[in-house]
Every structure is written in C-alpha cells, then in structure tokens.
Amino acid sequence: MDKAGFIAAADLQCQQQGVKLTALRRQVLELVLAHEGVVKAYQVLADLQRERGIAAPPTVYRALDFLVEAGLLHKVDALNGYIVCRHVGCCHEGLILVCSACGDVSEVDASPALDVLREQALLQGFAIRQQNLLLTGLCQACRV
C-alpha cells in the first residue's frame, strides 16, 4: 500500500473507532511512514522539529501512543521503537520478525501460533490478551 492509501485507511480506521486522527497525529504517522522499518521516538521528534521548528518529547510520545492504541503502529519493545502495521483494517495478531543482522523488520499474521500459545498459557490459568509477538532471527538476505 502506498503512503496516501495508508493514510486514507488510517483515517477510516480512526473514524470507525470513534477517535480522531488530528493534524498532529497524522503528521507523526507520516513521519513514521517516511522511514523504512523501525523508527524511534526521538527520531520522530527530530523530524518533527525540523518540520515545525519546535516540539517536545510528550508531543511525540502522545501521538505515538495514540497511533499504537488505534492499531496503526506497533511498538517494538526490544528495540525501543515503532513500526507501521502492515495489516490495518483486518483484525490480526502480528508476528513481527526482526533481523538481528540488518535490522530489517517484517510482519506476518500469527493467528495459528497464537492459538497454540493461548491454549498453553491457559493451562497455567493465564489468559493472554490480543497482542503481537516479536521474534528475532535472520532474514533471507542475511543468512546466505
């Protein structure tokens, strides 16, 4: 999906959720989209400062939190970063694959595996909530 298409889909998704994709939030989303792969909050902050002259950390963190909450971004804890969700619109549980060699990130649907995990967790009395899994390894290009 191209950038404009993604923004349109994001807009729609926000409407459906009854939340607002304000100008600031849209700008932050576009800044994230402008990067390949994982983006860090302070990178977005720097970009935002370049575009608007001034911005403080809370401004960026609020927008990023909103976008994660709205399902447009995923947080990648292991890297203190964010990625664009590649499955906006479809209800999904993502499997985020991070290449430890080149840093490349991809996302696939993980529903079947999640089912197995859910069952196993329930044996411990533990109810896992919907979420994305992060796995590290080597991408095709890097494991020649």
Place this chain on the structure above:
Amino acid sequence: MDKAGFIAAADLQCQQQGVKLTALRRQVLELVLAHEGVVKAYQVLADLQRERGIAAPPTVYRALDFLVEAGLLHKVDALNGYIVCRHVGCCHEGLILVCSACGDVSEVDASPALDVLREQALLQGFAIRQQNLLLTGLCQACRV
C-alpha cells in the same frame, strides 16, 4: 529450587559453558534472586550500593548481560527488567507470561508453540533463533 541450590546450579552451568561466575556476578545474581518476579537494573544497582558502598551502572549492566548470556536470567524487554530463569540446566525456549494487572511473571516451556512459529517464519525466509517469548495477559488471580 531454593536459593543455594540455584546458585550451585548456576555455578555448574557456567563451568560447563567455560565462563566464570565471579564474586561480583554471583552477588548480582543473588540480589536478583532476592526479589520476587521482575527486577530492574537500577534496583539491583541500589541493592549493590547498599551492600558494597559504591557501584556504577556499567558494573550492574555488565553482570546482568553476562547472566542473561549464560542463560541464568531472562531479559523482559517490555518491562525493562530481568527475571530468573526457572529452567536452568534444561535446554528450553521459555514462554514468559506477564500479568498486566499485578505484574506477576511466570515462565513455562514454549517448545511446541515455537515449532509452529518457526515454521511460519520460515515461510517468509526468516530463520528465528532460540529465544523466549513474552506474552501479556491476566493471571489466574487477577481475572476472577
């Protein structure tokens, strides 16, 4: 396993790996063991300072990194913390369950689910390495 037993097992495991569980590393491990659940680096640092009068962040981070590398601790990225591995000695891939309500953490073996995930990742040409999965949800006590 009690604390002394764990330290003995840790010692053995380090010997087998040809690495050294030095006095400092052992002390840090004991400090982690002294807590229930997730421990943070700066908590360990504070504990260490109480016991030794002085210590700096690198001292703690090095020891924690070593212990993770040795398979005695797991890092819980989502919480910026560490937990004691409950499966020292047995080759395992852990499933770390974090309760979002009470913060409680437990660890079970995740090998079956990992097999599913490994297969699915391979479809993308992605070779995931051995690792632990972290899932958040509600523990038995918290989901009355």
Place this chain on the structure above:
DNA sequence: TCTTAAATGTTACTATATAACAACACCGTT
C-alpha cells in the same frame, strides 16, 4: 455564547543504558 472535555504546549524531571578509558586480577610463559 457558555461550558466542558479533549488535545496540545511547556517545563522540568526521572529512568534507562552505553562509551571510553583506567586500573586491576588472573593465567600461562619465560
């Protein structure tokens, strides 16, 4: 218009983690 809730701005701070280099300890060799 008036009221109110949400969103954003602003300041200041807390928390987490690492770089870089110095000092020391250990181990095997001469």
Place this chain on the structure above:
DNA sequence: AACGGTGTTGTTATATAGTAACATTTAAGA
C-alpha cells in the same frame, strides 16, 4: 619472580528513553 596477554572491574561522563504536572488552546455541545 618477571613478563605479557586477556578478561574483569572501576570510573567518569554522556547518551538515550520516557513521564509528571500544569498551562493553554481547540473543538464540540448545550
């Protein structure tokens, strides 16, 4: 014992990440 190499720890400084608290602005209804 002296030497040299390697790994460990000490030390200082700094980089990076994230949040609390409150002021101000904006948008939506009544």
